[in-house]
Amino acid sequence: MPTHGGAMDTVALALVAVALLNVVERNRRNSLALLTLQGLLLTAAALGSAVQSAEAHAYLAVLLTLAVKVAGIPGTLYSSVRDVALPRSQSLVLPQRAVLALALAAMLTAFYVVGPLTPAGLQGSPQALPASVAVMLLGLLAMLVQRGALAQVIGLVTMENGLYFAAVAATHGLPFVVELGVAVDALVAVVVMTLLSRRMHDTLGTTNTDLLRSLRG
Amino acid sequence: MMAVLLALLLLAPLATALACRLLAAPGVRDAAHALGCAVTWGAGLLLAGAVFAGNSAPDLGDVLLVDSLSAYMVALVVTVAGAAGLYAPGYLRHEVSHGGLAANRIASFYLWFHLFVWTMLLLVVMNNLGLLWAAIEATTVVSAILVGFYQTRPALEAAWKYLMLCSVGIIIALFGVLLTYYGASQLPGESSLAWTDLMRVAPQLDARFMRLALVFVVIGFGTKAGLAPLHAWLPDAYSQAPAPVSALLSGGLSTCALYGILRFAALASPSVGPDLVRMLLIGFGLVSVAVAVPFLLVQRDIKRLLAYSSVEHAGVAVLAFGIGGPAGLYAGLLHLLNHALVKTLLFLVAGRLVQQFGTGRIARIRGLLTVAPITGPLFLAGALAIAGVPPMSIFVSEFGMAAAGAEQALWLPVALAMTLLALAFVAIVYQAARMAFGPAEQAPAHPPSPLPRLQRVALAVPLAGMLVFGVAVPAPVSQALGQAVALLLPSGGR
Numbered sequence: 001m002p003t004h005g006g007a008m009d010t011v012a013l014a015l016v017a018v019a020l021l022n023v024v025e026r027n028r029r030n031s032l033a034l035l036t037l038q039g040l041l042l043t044a045a046a047l048g049s050a051v052q053s054a055e056a057h058a059y060l061a062v063l064l065t066l067a068v069k070v071a072g073i074p075g076t077l078y079s080s081v082r083d084v085a086l087p088r089s090q091s092l093v094l095p096q097r098a099v100l101a102l103a104l105a106a107m108l109t110a111f112y113v114v115g116p117l118t119p120a121g122l123q124g125s126p127q128a129l130p131a132s133v134a135v136m137l138l139g140l141l142a143m144l145v146q147r148g149a150l151a152q153v154i155g156l157v158t159m160e161n162g163l164y165f166a167a168v169a170a171t172h173g174l175p176f177v178v179e180l181g182v183a184v185d186a187l188v189a190v191v192v193m194t195l196l197s198r199r200m201h202d203t204l205g206t207t208n209t210d211l212l213r214s215l216r217g
Numbered sequence: 218m219m220a221v222l223l224a225l226l227l228l229a230p231l232a233t234a235l236a237c238r239l240l241a242a243p244g245v246r247d248a249a250h251a252l253g254c255a256v257t258w259g260a261g262l263l264l265a266g267a268v269f270a271g272n273s274a275p276d277l278g279d280v281l282l283v284d285s286l287s288a289y290m291v292a293l294v295v296t297v298a299g300a301a302g303l304y305a306p307g308y309l310r311h312e313v314s315h316g317g318l319a320a321n322r323i324a325s326f327y328l329w330f331h332l333f334v335w336t337m338l339l340l341v342v343m344n345n346l347g348l349l350w351a352a353i354e355a356t357t358v359v360s361a362i363l364v365g366f367y368q369t370r371p372a373l374e375a376a377w378k379y380l381m382l383c384s385v386g387i388i389i390a391l392f393g394v395l396l397t398y399y400g401a402s403q404l405p406g407e408s409s410l411a412w413t414d415l416m417r418v419a420p421q422l423d424a425r426f427m428r429l430a431l432v433f434v435v436i437g438f439g440t441k442a443g444l445a446p447l448h449a450w451l452p453d454a455y456s457q458a459p460a461p462v463s464a465l466l467s468g469g470l471s472t473c474a475l476y477g478i479l480r481f482a483a484l485a486s487p488s489v490g491p492d493l494v495r496m497l498l499i500g501f502g503l504v505s506v507a508v509a510v511p512f513l514l515v516q517r518d519i520k521r522l523l524a525y526s527s528v529e530h531a532g533v534a535v536l537a538f539g540i541g542g543p544a545g546l547y548a549g550l551l552h553l554l555n556h557a558l559v560k561t562l563l564f565l566v567a568g569r570l571v572q573q574f575g576t577g578r579i580a581r582i583r584g585l586l587t588v589a590p591i592t593g594p595l596f597l598a599g600a601l602a603i604a605g606v607p608p609m610s611i612f613v614s615e616f617g618m619a620a621a622g623a624e625q626a627l628w629l630p631v632a633l634a635m636t637l638l639a640l641a642f643v644a645i646v647y648q649a650a651r652m653a654f655g656p657a658e659q660a661p662a663h664p665p666s667p668l669p670r671l672q673r674v675a676l677a678v679p680l681a682g683m684l685v686f687g688v689a690v691p692a693p694v695s696q697a698l699g700q701a702v703a704l705l706l707p708s709g710g711r
Contacts, residue, residue, distance in 0.1 A: 136392075140385065152381060159388050167395050171402055174395065175410060177280070178347030182391070185354040192358045193380060196365060200373050 008169050011045045012131035015165055016107065019138040019158050023103050023145065024096055028081050031154050032074055038161050039069035045168045057176040061168075068183040069164070073157055073190045080194040081150060090147045099145050106141055110134035128169030135162030149197035153190060160186055219275045222264040223283060223342070226291065229257045230335035237327035243320070247306045250327045251671060254302030257334065261295030264288065269697040279411040282344030285700035286550075290341035290476050292697075293554050296678065297468035297561050298334040301461040304565045304675035305330065307668075308460055311572050315663055318367070326366060326459070333359045333465060340473050346410045346480075350387070350394050353441060353477060356470055357383045363462040364454045375453035382450040383441055390437020393430040393481070400426035400488075412480055419487040419707075428493060431485040435478055435497050442474035444501045444535060445508035448528045452512075455524035456577070460568020463520060467527040467564060468557035475534055475553060479546075482538065483705040491541065498539030499630050505532025506637040513644035518577045519567050522648055523560065526603055529641050530556040530611075536634055537618040544624055546702045548617030554694075555610040555686055556603075562679035563599040566592050569672075575662030579648060584657030589665055593653060595676060600649035602683050604642045610686035 018037050025031045046065045050058035092099055115130040139158030146152060164182075167174050174182070233253025240246040268275075268288035275283060283291070309326060312318040336359055340352035357380065365376030394410070400422045401415060402408040409415070415422070436447065443451040455463045478498075486494045509529035516522040530552070537549030569592050570585070571577045585593030602609035607616075615638060622631035668676075685691065690698070 136388070143381070143385070149377070156381065156384050156388075159385065163388055163391055163395065166392070171395070171399055174347055174398060175345075178345065178351070178410060181348050181351030182354075185351050185358070189354065189358045189380075189384060192361060196361065196373065196376055196380065199365065199368055200377065203368060203373055204370055 007048055008045065009127045009131075011041050011048070012127045012165065012169065015041050015161070016131050016134045016138070019135045019142075019162070020103055020107070022154060022158060023138055023142045024092070024099055026090060026092065026146075028148070028150055031151060032078050032081065035077070035154050035157060036070060036074040038158065039065070039074060042069050042161055042164055042168070045165055046173070049168050049172045053172045055172075058172060060176060061173050061179055064179060064183050065164075068187050069161065072187045076187070076190050076194055077150060077153065080198065090151070093145045093147065099141070102141055102145075103138060106137035107134045110137055129166055132162040132166035132169070135159075135165065138162075149193075149200065153193045153197070156193075157186070157190065219264065219267050219283070222260050222267065223275075223277075223281070226257065226260040226264055226295075226338060227335070227342075229253055229260060230331040230338065233257070234328045234331035234335070237331065238324055240324075243323070246324060246327065250306065250331075251303060253331060254299050257302075257338075258295045258299035261291045261338070265292035265697070266693075269693065269700065272700055277344070279409060279414070280345050280348060281342050282411075282413060283342050284704055285697060286476075286480075286704050287341050289550065289554075289697055289701045290473065291338065293472060293557055294334070294337050294341060294469050296682075297465060297472075297557050298337070300561050300675045300678050301464040301468075301565065302330065302334075302675075303671045304464075304568075305459075305461040307672045308565075308568055308572070311663075312459070315572065315575075322366075326363075329359060329363050329366075330461070330465075333363060333462075334469075337465075337469050337473050341476060344411045344413055346394050346397060346412055346415070348410075349412075349477060349480070350391055353390070353438065353474065354384075354387050356473070357387060357441065360462070360466060360470060364458045364466075366459055366462070367457070369457075371453075372457040375450070375457035379450040379454040382447075386437045386440025386447060388437070389440075390434050390477075393433030393437060396426045396430035396433065397422075397481075397484070399423075400430065412484065415484055419484055422485075422488040424488045424490075427485045427488045431481060431489060431493065432497065434481045435501065438474045438477040438481075439501055439535075442471045442478065442531050442535075443505075443528050444531055445505040445528055448505070448508070451528060452521045452524040455527065455564075456518055456520040460520075460564055460571070463523070463568070464561040464564035467523070468561040471527060471531055472553045472557050475531060475538075478535065479538055479549075479705065486541075487707050495539050495541060498535045499627075500539075502532045502534075502536030502539055503630060503633055503637070505529065505535070506634060506641065510637055510640045510644060513641055513648070516648065517579055519571065519579055519582060519652070520564070520577050522579065522645075523563050523567060523603075526641075526645065527556075527560060530560070530603075533615060533618060533634070533638070536630070537614075537621065540618065540622045540625060540627060540630070542621060542625060543702050543706065544617065544621035546705055547698055548614050548621050550698055550701055551617060551686075551690065552611070552614035555614050555683075558679040558682040558686070559599055559602045559609075559611060562676060562683065563596065563603060565672075565676060565679075566596045566599060569668075570596060573661045573663055573665055579652060581659075582652045583659075584655050585653045588657045588661055591668055592665070595680065597649055597653040598680075599683070600645055600653075602687070604645040604649075605638060606642075606646075608687045610683050613687060613690070 043065045046062045110133040111130045114133045136159045142155030236249045265288040336355040343349040361380040440447040509525045512525040
């Protein structure tokens with residue numbers, strides 16, 4: 001039977017692995033599946049934290065995570081892909097090998113630079129904070145190297161998920177009212193991003209954000 | 218009484234947003250919009266006045282807070298929003314008749330406009346730092362729709378860039394909020410994210426957490442405020458948004474983001490010490506002014522010119538905050554108000570000039586003083602004010618910033634800032650003179666129609682502020698500023 005910290009570490013490393021796959025994944029459907037998987041891992045982390053703290057609001061946070069991170073956000077994105085005819089996959093800005101090297105650098109930075117800087121005294125797992133920074137950096141990397149609007153939104157949500165994990169793993173979450181505000185914001189943001197990318201598709205005939213380069217100076 | 222005013226302030230924009238969406242008759246809808254703007258404006262000013270008069274914040278618990286600083290921000294936001302709101306109907310009518318905007322989209326403009334104002338008002342009355350963060354994130358989402366309102370290629374591009382970059386920034390800021398919460402949870406007792414609670418224990422917060430938190434929050438909210446080098450989205454968003462929205466983004470939203478930084482800096486400085494706060498804020502301030510100068514000088518688009526000027530003035534404000542002390546904070550807060558008023562005037566006038574000339578290109582806008590008898594001189598006056606010509610309002614607060622720096626013997630930053638501001642001055646005066654003087658090379662695309670009455674009100678208010686604050690800061694405002702500054706100094710809070 002693993003300890004709470006050990007279980008949290010496992011979830012942390014799984015989240016990093018999924019975020020890494022998302023950086024190089026070029027098929028939209030697969031990316032969305034990976035994002036849903038991130039949501040499930042976050043729900044597991046929230047559940048672990050709720051069991052440990054045994055507070056009612058922590059269980060509410062589990063439901064909130066399930067509703068927003070597993071159902072709401074991936075669902076919204078999925079419905080936007082379903083209705084729009086798009087190429088199934090798009091190439092990366094850099095060769096895959098270079099992207100992987102950058103991803104490796106991001107993870108090393110997170111674990112070997114942020115890890116030791118982590119202030120002592122955090123509860124929970126020792127890997128939680130470096131892992132969440134790694135997930136955030138990988139999300140940012142995905143936004144930079146992927147071309148489609150959808151992939152950028154997925155990168156952004158990945159960043160958010162990394163942060164959310166830090167909150168769950170190290171402090172048993174933020175106060176519930178704050179978590180509610182953050183989650184609602186995240187969902188509304190994704191809805192608006194979907195709306196905007198739909199308009200871009202209608203107006204420009206593409207959601208390849210590489211083509212958005214007309215404004216200068 | 219205060220609770221009633223606060224409720225009115227927070228409900229009026231929501232109610233107006235819904236009413237404008239639901240009312241079908243254009244005349245009734247415009248009236249509802251104008252009424253909503255007026256009610257929000259009135260409620261905000263009355264609330265601020267009540268707080269200043271009592272010099273105390275009503276006890277609203279952990280979630281809401283209307284202290285003197287919040288009240289000052291409420292007054293600022295409702296004034297910018299009121300002016301931009303009253304200006305909007307005439308502007309949109311012209312867009313429909315000449316600009317190819319579909320008449321049925323005006324309702325959705327009003328809807329998002331009032332929601333945007335609502336999120337900014339929520340932002341400045343939040344006590345809980347997590348909810349303050351959530352409100353800033355909400356402003357991004359709502360205003361992105363307004364930035365992309367024209368749905369042209371450049372507008373959508375600007376909106377997407379804005380939404381992506383500011384979302385990344387805001388996530389970084391949330392990390393800072395989280396670290397603050399870690400810091401607070403180390404202390405005995407119930408941990409809270411309420412600013413008033415945290416200020417009470419600020420000296421005991423763990424400096425290691427707070428140092429990181431401060432850096433992340435300054436970067437995150439700095440992205441929203443448009444501090445260089447985090448400003449990449451800003452010129453695009455300000456120039457592509459409809460003019461009333463540009464005014465709200467520059468005068469309102471950027472100011473609100475700086476307000477967030479200010480609250481955090483006050484919270485962090487007792488534990489991390491003044492040096493890091495000073496270095497971060499003065500650093501961002503100087504870089505912002507320095508980055509803006511060359512773009513001001515070579516700018517070819519009137520709204521982008523104003524946008525880079527906003528980067529410059531966000532820089533001046535954080536510079537003043539970085540200098541700190543009562544004099545620095547006073548100058549910085551005054552500068553936020555002065556800039557908001559002048560920039561609102563300028564964006565609204567520029568919107569009308571763009572409509573009149575059918576282009577925003579500076580090279581095509583010529584002979585303003587002869588071609589545009591009201592807006593031409595207004596634009597010139599606003600440009601001179603924003604450049605920092607004495608005796609106008611911006612000069613007063615910039616001078617206050619320099620004096621505060623000199624008082625604390627920060628000679629190098631002050632000397633650098635003065636040099637850069639002199640260069641910015643030259644750039645803006647040069648650009649404005651190009652547009653204002655000389656014969657008109659070609660007749661404007663749309664000869665000026667008389668200014669609608671509401672637009673006159675919308676322009677008169679910031680103009681009056683610009684002139685009055687140049688001569689002397691009115692005693693009630695000065696007193697309110699003093700109260701707000703006192704909250705931010707050590708042993709502030711409630």
